[in-house]
Amino acid sequence: MAETSAQTICVIIAAKNAADTIAKAVHSALAEGLVSEVVVVDDGSTDRTSDVARGADDGSGRLKILSFAQNRGPSAARNAAIAASQAPLIAILDADDFFFAGRFSPMLAEDGWDLLADNIAFISDPAALAVPERFETRPRTISLVDFVEGNISQRGKPRGEVGFLKPIMRRAFLDAHKIRYDEKLRLGEDYDLYLRALAKGARYKVIEHCGYGAVVRHDSLSSRHRTEDLRMLYEADEAILRDASLAPDARAVISRHRNHIRDRYEHRAFLDTKAQSGYAGALRRLLSRPQHIPSIAAGIFLDKLDGFRGRTSPVASSPSAVRYLLAGVPAGRK
Template sequence: MPTTVSVIIAAKDSADTIVKAIQSALVQPEVIQLIVVDDGSRDATAEVARAACDGSGRVEVISLDRNYGPAHARNRALEVCRGQLAAILDADDFLLPGRFTRLLPHNDWDMIADNIAFVPTGYEGALNAVGVDDARPLSLEAFVLGNLTRDDRHRGELGFLKPVIRLAFLKAHNLSYNEGLRLGEDYDLYARMLAAGARFKTTRTLGYGAVVRPNSLSGQHRTEDLRRLADADHDLLALPLSAPERHAIHQHEIQTRNRYRHRHYLDLKRDKGAAATLKALLADPASWAPVVKGVLRDKLSPPPAPSASGDVRYLFPLPEA
């Protein structure tokens, strides 16, 4: 059973949040290394990260000359991992105590992920390792379908999972993050690992805290990022896949590309005006339906109800008391 973990934090302008993230990782006894990749920050992220070390010498900081995106930053960290396992931690998130102690003893996995608590900025409440320690296999088809938006529910969120990854599997299959992606880079890597035969398990035990921030980098993306993610799905379809896997990925590609088409024509209207947009749209019949549906959805859907400041939401529902 692998027992040593390298925690990876890709950080940009995170001086105000990274200390809590680092401290939450250093208290985990399995962590032998914490790698912070300062991805072109304009603040004191690197200096704050170095100062947050607990004296154990486990914190290593790599400073990049400009912002390359999280995929590139994480790949830089993967190159210097000394642990048997890698765990991704976002710079404004935190790990619950005992996270790896609970996860690592499970058998037969190349990736294993636990439940996530989405907490509001400034949340001061206590989170406990509640839930059910019921590690279950997650297939490629189920993972991809768990990232789709459906009419009866919000966007699927399995791409938010933060698994512990067996580094030997990445090396054996020559896998790393797709540096052309700034959106969905986690989804893409997990999908390619699953396509290569990785065993992915999830458990409903709570182990990761994700801070929901209105200005979070993960919540901001360019229109071009959607096109690149759809293209990554198209590349996935070239792999040897079962018919259900292929169908699920094709659905994800269509949904992502339609989101791109909608955003593309909104950008065109902003930059070129309504007449130029209508002319371009008439020459692009494949975009008619997604653009019309997107516009109607924007105009007719009620705004999301604001949540209470102390609300906590979970990726996997907690068992009823």
């Protein structure tokens, strides 16, 4: 019998101006029998997010709604929800996403983990998929190196970072190592928390069964990050790198991720300076940071190349209605 068979789950939903989607998220969480708590944190919304979430209550007494008077960011919202809940297992659900029915049973059949994730279906049209493709469970272990390498994006390819996975987390492990979300981060807060857990020895398993539906929205909060958010994220990597106990391979891959994010920051900061202070201001910034000239030049060249390809491409290819993060083996295939 799995060590988690008798344990229950708290689902945490941080929401800002999510009145159009929050009901589906709450309904899908409350529909799961293994869920004993659903905590929605209205993070300073200016719409009816709290009212709509309250209207999705099923009367079971499992739904709790917290409200921030002002927006404090997803990390603060999630930390508040963790503090207000008690279930031994914690699951994160974004306010514009949902669980497929029966998500947690295949997951909790697994033993030997502190973080446990399943496959994700990226869906451009939420009405297009009510039931995901059935994949074999096929558990695998993700090391710290695997995790960080899987979060270094490649330009021109669909985003598929391992950091998109939404694992169940053991509260006992987080508490034992005093791990919570870094409230300075408004980008990459999940990546940072999972990485700090892995650095403390967390066992991270993934199964290919799909139970999480991620709705692809070009106007999502995560797609509108500020330049400053990139700086905070690479500084979070630098904080982890100050741990003298990191193994050499872990230190090397985290440094690669830090450099990847820092290059993106320097490129964006250069463009911001040009927009605010003109070419003269941008040139002054560039000359004051000569070590970053190659990454800025590469970013500008790739922007131009992307623009050229967009102008010369006769027909833009339309995204698939459904894309799975993990390339699973369909159930029943020999």
